[in-house]
Amino acid sequence: MVAIIGNISLIFAILLSFYQFLNIRNINKIRVLNPDRNISLQFFFILTAFFSLMFAYVVSDFSILNVYQNSHTAKPLLYKITGVWGNHEGSMLLWVLVLVFFGFLISRYDKRLDLPYKTLTLSFQSLITFIFLLFILLSSNPFVVISPTPVNGQDLNPLLQDPGLAFHPPNLYIGYVGLSIVFSFTIARFYKGSFDASWAKLIKPWVLLSWSFLTLGISLGSWWAYYELGWGGFWFWDPVENASLMPWLCATALLHSTLVLEKRNTLKKWTILLAFLSFSFSLIGTFLVRSGIITSVHAFASDPTRGVFILMICAFFIFSSFILLAKKSGSIKEEKLISPISKEGTIIFNNLLMVAMLLTIFIGTIYPIFLEMFTGDQISVGPPYFNLTSTLIMGPAILIMSFAPMINWKKDDLVGLLSRLKTILFLSLLVTFIFFYINFQGPIIALVGIFLAAWLFFGTLFNFFEKTKYLKKLKNLNKTFLGMIVAHLGVAIFIAGVTGSTLWKVEKIKTLKVGEKVLLNNYSLNFDKIKKIRGKNYIGHEAEFNLYKKNKFIKTLKPQKRFYPVQEFPTTEAAIYSRGLSDIYIAMSEPIDNSWIFRFHYSPLTPWIWIGSIMAFIGGILSFSHRIFKRI
Amino acid sequence: MKKLFILIVLTLFSQNVFADENLDKKAREINKKIRCVVCQSQSIDDSDSILARDLRVLIKEKLNEGKNEKEITDYLVERYGEFILLKPRFNSKTYFLWLAPLIILLFGLFLIKGIFKKN
Amino acid sequence: MKYTGLIIITAFIFICLFFGLNKEDQTLKSVFLNKPIPEINLNSLKNNKLDQSDFKNEILLVNFFASWCLPCIVEHDFLFELKKQKPIKIYGINYKDNIKNLEIWLEKLGNPYSKIGIDKTGITGINWGVNGIPESFLIDQNGIIKHKINGVINEKQIKILLKKIESLEK
Numbered sequence: 001m002v003a004i005i006g007n008i009s010l011i012f013a014i015l016l017s018f019y020q021f022l023n024i025r026n027i028n029k030i031r032v033l034n035p036d037r038n039i040s041l042q043f044f045f046i047l048t049a050f051f052s053l054m055f056a057y058v059v060s061d062f063s064i065l066n067v068y069q070n071s072h073t074a075k076p077l078l079y080k081i082t083g084v085w086g087n088h089e090g091s092m093l094l095w096v097l098v099l100v101f102f103g104f105l106i107s108r109y110d111k112r113l114d115l116p117y118k119t120l121t122l123s124f125q126s127l128i129t130f131i132f133l134l135f136i137l138l139s140s141n142p143f144v145v146i147s148p149t150p151v152n153g154q155d156l157n158p159l160l161q162d163p164g165l166a167f168h169p170p171n172l173y174i175g176y177v178g179l180s181i182v183f184s185f186t187i188a189r190f191y192k193g194s195f196d197a198s199w200a201k202l203i204k205p206w207v208l209l210s211w212s213f214l215t216l217g218i219s220l221g222s223w224w225a226y227y228e229l230g231w232g233g234f235w236f237w238d239p240v241e242n243a244s245l246m247p248w249l250c251a252t253a254l255l256h257s258t259l260v261l262e263k264r265n266t267l268k269k270w271t272i273l274l275a276f277l278s279f280s281f282s283l284i285g286t287f288l289v290r291s292g293i294i295t296s297v298h299a300f301a302s303d304p305t306r307g308v309f310i311l312m313i314c315a316f317f318i319f320s321s322f323i324l325l326a327k328k329s330g331s332i333k334e335e336k337l338i339s340p341i342s343k344e345g346t347i348i349f350n351n352l353l354m355v356a357m358l359l360t361i362f363i364g365t366i367y368p369i370f371l372e373m374f375t376g377d378q379i380s381v382g383p384p385y386f387n388l389t390s391t392l393i394m395g396p397a398i399l400i401m402s403f404a405p406m407i408n409w410k411k412d413d414l415v416g417l418l419s420r421l422k423t424i425l426f427l428s429l430l431v432t433f434i435f436f437y438i439n440f441q442g443p444i445i446a447l448v449g450i451f452l453a454a455w456l457f458f459g460t461l462f463n464f465f466e467k468t469k470y471l472k473k474l475k476n477l478n479k480t481f482l483g484m485i486v487a488h489l490g491v492a493i494f495i496a497g498v499t500g501s502t503l504w505k506v507e508k509i510k511t512l513k514v515g516e517k518v519l520l521n522n523y524s525l526n527f528d529k530i531k532k533i534r535g536k537n538y539i540g541h542e543a544e545f546n547l548y549k550k551n552k553f554i555k556t557l558k559p560q561k562r563f564y565p566v567q568e569f570p571t572t573e574a575a576i577y578s579r580g581l582s583d584i585y586i587a588m589s590e591p592i593d594n595s596w597i598f599r600f601h602y603s604p605l606t607p608w609i610w611i612g613s614i615m616a617f618i619g620g621i622l623s624f625s626h627r628i629f630k631r632i
Numbered sequence: 633m634k635k636l637f638i639l640i641v642l643t644l645f646s647q648n649v650f651a652d653e654n655l656d657k658k659a660r661e662i663n664k665k666i667r668c669v670v671c672q673s674q675s676i677d678d679s680d681s682i683l684a685r686d687l688r689v690l691i692k693e694k695l696n697e698g699k700n701e702k703e704i705t706d707y708l709v710e711r712y713g714e715f716i717l718l719k720p721r722f723n724s725k726t727y728f729l730w731l732a733p734l735i736i737l738l739f740g741l742f743l744i745k746g747i748f749k750k751n
Numbered sequence: 752m753k754y755t756g757l758i759i760i761t762a763f764i765f766i767c768l769f770f771g772l773n774k775e776d777q778t779l780k781s782v783f784l785n786k787p788i789p790e791i792n793l794n795s796l797k798n799n800k801l802d803q804s805d806f807k808n809e810i811l812l813v814n815f816f817a818s819w820c821l822p823c824i825v826e827h828d829f830l831f832e833l834k835k836q837k838p839i840k841i842y843g844i845n846y847k848d849n850i851k852n853l854e855i856w857l858e859k860l861g862n863p864y865s866k867i868g869i870d871k872t873g874i875t876g877i878n879w880g881v882n883g884i885p886e887s888f889l890i891d892q893n894g895i896i897k898h899k900i901n902g903v904i905n906e907k908q909i910k911i912l913l914k915k916i917e918s919l920e921k
Contacts, residue, residue: 231674231677231678231679233678236673236674236678238673239673287768291772293768293771293772307772308769308772311765311768311769311772314765315765318761318765319758319761319762322754322757322758322761323758325754326754326755326757326758329754337747337748338747338748339748340748345748348744348747349744352737352740352741352744355736355740356733356736356737356740359732359736360732360733360736363728363729363732364729366764366767366768367726367728367729369767369768369771370767370771371725371726373767373770373771375725376780377713377714377725378713378714378715378779378780379714379715379717379720379725379726380667380714380715380716380717380718380720381718381720381729382665382667382673382675382717382718382719383664383675383718384664384665384718384719385718385719385720385729389733392733393733393737507660589680590680597680669779669882669883670882670883682847682873683873683876683877683881683882683883686847686872686873686874686876686877687877690874690877709782710782711782711789711877711878711879711880712779712782712880712882713779713780713781713782713880715779
């Protein structure tokens with residue numbers, strides 16, 4: 001029953017999307033057909049399909065292959081629901097759901113658009129929907145039925161049975177797919193309208209929204225890796241992580257270049273290219289994750305035939321958009337030259353560095369595949385490569401980021417700028433020195449990190465005070481400016497967090513018996529107990545550590561080692577004591593005779609990584625809400 | 633005389649402890665650059681797999697024997713190939729990889745130059 | 752002109768990705784292919800030695816295994832199958848195992864090995880570049896490694912092995 005409803009909904013949706021796409025032919029007629037009803041119906045049918053799949057998961061309907069392969073009656077309800085997108089087919093359905101949801105949002109709420117342009121944009125959006133639905137129906141249908149109905153399912157990968165990862169994909173998809181609407185807006189503009197400030201204003205809120213959710217999605221994933229994978233890092237430069245970082249970097253560049261287009265009516269072709277690239281890298285990201293071309297810790301779903309299909313989809317969108325731009329580029333007229341000492345000048349440097357970072361990550365990720373293909377040699381490109389290159393490229397970006405918002409458009413004078421920077425430089429050096437004084441052990445590069453964080457922090461704050469005349473004129477604040485301030489401060493805090501977490505981390509691996517203790521900085525951790533635990537679909541062990549600071553009891557920490565019998569898979573549940581300034585982290589490993597191996601971390605500033613990311617998210621949303629509520 | 637003896641023992645002992653700690657640190661540094669080939673994207677420092685454990689022990693032993701990082705990575709590459717290094721070596725296979733960021737930046741600067749006003 | 756360059760580079764990347772997808776063998780290649788066998792000096796199960804001198808004038812299969820390794824049980828039947836089709840010597844290298852468990856295991860499943868070296872510490876595994884057992888090496892008359900199998904030897908692998916052996920015998 002569920003399968004029938006699901007399949008029928010998908011078929012209706014694909015027909016509707018194709019019909020909407022065909023509307024492009026009628027665009028020059030006097031009366032343009034309003035796309036609203038079609039788009040709403042697409043949304044309705046995909047929603048129906050999605051909820052029927054969710055229903056099948058909740059009631060454990062194992063007659064559906066997808067449910068059988070990824071669920072189990074003993075699984076907690078939350079993970080039955082989130083299990084819908086914990087697999088390839090379901091996650092593609094979620095992808096399309098977000099896709100049509102964005103179309104729905106535009107058709108209903110974006111009142112800035114005139115009818116022909118709106119129709120055209122939504123028709124291109126429908127083309128994307130059509131292609132992805134075709135992919136789902138032909139090679140990734142979640143509603144395939146098996147008979148006879150199995151008694152129980154094979155359960156979901158236990159690593160995915162976790163709140164952090166349960167909500168990571170939807171956020172990431174809002175980010176990825178939001179970039180699709182920017183893509184459609186851009187393509188449609190080639191046929192109706194020109195690339196001027198008004199176009200920049202149209203796409204800006206959607207870029208902001210996508211960027212914010214990409215930020216949130218990526219940080220949720222990194223947070224999950226931190227406490228669930230059990231080795232205490234937050235970023236591994238894994239191909240799948242890189243796949244999510246590339247669209248983020250591209251969207252960051254796009255976010256800033258639209259500013260230039262909006263204010264100065266230049267960088268048009270570049271902004272168009274970035275709009276295309278942002279969506280292209282979302283698709284390439286999907287390809288890298290889903291095709292299994294790259295071996296990765298997270299490559300949960302992989303199948304080469306699907307890979308070919310997704311690769312064809314990527315190629316279709318990327319080539320058609322590039323060729324369109326190449327053909328029409330002659331008709332796009334750019335304005336004037338730019339002065340390097342101006343806001344647009346700094347944004348160009350920002351764009352250069354973002355794109356350089358993006359391409360470096362892309363090359364680093366695919367280099368091993370290419371090398372093996374041409375020479376047969378196998379190499380790895382791992383964290384040491386990416387850490388080095390990202391520090392070298394992002395360092396200068398942060399340097400510029402601090403003062404860029406303060407500079408005037410068109411032209412600013414260097415002398416005035418430098419005099420303002422003196423104060424900021426003094427304060428950041430002071431902070432760096434204080435850190436050096438408190439914690440002189442770390443490597444020099446750590447001080448560079450702290451300096452950059454402080455430099456960005458004070459620069460942003462300085463700008464805030466200047467603009468509000470030292471808080472006297474708070475009405476000068478609009479949400480766009482405030483959003484920028486919050487997001488940039490978030491980045492500063494994030495950098496401090498990364499520095500502390502990677503360079504000042506104290507790590508111990510110890511084999512302990514019950515009753516023994518371990519010293520970590522000023523803390524002592526007493527291993528008091530170990531007991532067996534039993535959850536709904538797992539068994540395992542839980543250790544109890546009493547945490548003391550200078551003989552004062554603080555907290556009991558309970559790391560777990562779980563084993564999921566259905567999937568024969570162990571997981572680590574780290575115990576973390578977070579104080580805002582630092583984390584105490586315990587992960588439990590294997591037993592040896594009567595003792596257990598534990599991994600202890602004292603990671604200073606680590607919570608700041610997520611505080612900073614959340615601030616960046618809030619900043620983006622603030623700015624988005626201003627634009628959306630003011631003009632829509 | 634007895635005092636001197638104790639002093640010598642103490643210094644020797646403390647030096648040993650110190651050296652041991654240093655070696656530990658050095659070993660961890662190397663571990664982070666060695667790929668756990670069974671687990672694909674992890675370093676052996678991050679992994680609990682059997683091979684990763686054996687390699688950690690091996691690296692520590694080699695350091696105790698007085699081998700340096702180069703000799704240890706050479707030893708591993710001889711057996712597992714360059715795949716085992718998370719930090720690719722700078723050689724004919726990887727010139728492009730390592731120089732790519734630089735090439736991209738220079739090319740970008742070249743493109744930007746056209747937009748900026750002289751002066 | 753600029754765009755032509757962009758499109759050509761993109762096309763190149765796509766073509767490569769397409770061929771990358773169709774790559775058959777996803778496993779790590781051995782660096783010892785077509786090279787002499789690495790260091791080996793082990794005590795064998797029957798209180799003998801298994802060392803370099805055992806690799807002479809004969810085509811051999813070296814199989815890394817252990818009683819704790821579940822896939823090795825599956826592979827075991829195929830080793831007998833291989834011997835049935837082609838009576839070559841198989842040396843087992845028992846990787847990080849408990850001798851008692853090993854003896855029980857062999858008693859239960861039979862012993863296809865001409866000799867079993869005991870690699871208690873796993874160092875021979877590392878010397879041979881083994882990353883996860885079972886793994887097997889085909890070695891020619893001159894002690895040169897000619898082929899490596901990552902994972903279980905199954906029907907398909909036996910066919911490949913037989914072909915390789917045939918070509919070595921010429």
